[in-house]
Amino acid sequence: MSDTVVIFAIFFTALILGRYLNHQGIRQLNRAQKASLFDVCGGFSVWSMLPLLILGLGLYVAMTHGPEQIRVVLIGVLLLLMVVYVVGLQVYIFRKLKRMDFPQAYINRYMAAVAVRVVGVAALLYPVVTAFTQRP
Helix, strand or coil: CCHHHHHHHHHHHHHHHHHHHHHHHHHCCCHHHHHHHHHHHHHHHHHHHHHHHHHHHHHHHHHHHCCCCCHHHHHHHHHHHHHHHHHHHHHHHHHHHHHCCCCHHHHHHHHHHHHHHHHHHHHHHHHHHHHHHCCC
């Protein structure tokens, strides 16, 4: 089996497993908690992706059109900013869920789902980034 197949298998498995964990956590909430979760996260989820999309576009431009001399530095800085943003966002969501008195079981499942999805995305990004940073 090729590395590409393994990488995409890890990615899709992580996405499906993360979604499953998230769904199982939501099933444990009562109607009021589900409504509260939807109210809080509905609009937030759309706007929270905007910085990540901008950083992703910057990463693409750095990989494809970045000057050879600073390409590795640009890619490293952009990836670091992406990681910091994603971790900061998850800390914010975690604290918000705690403040809203969501059950600890839901919070644990949510954080496990996030961790699984991050592993999947990392598995997908790693070969792409290494290929572009090692390119002549």
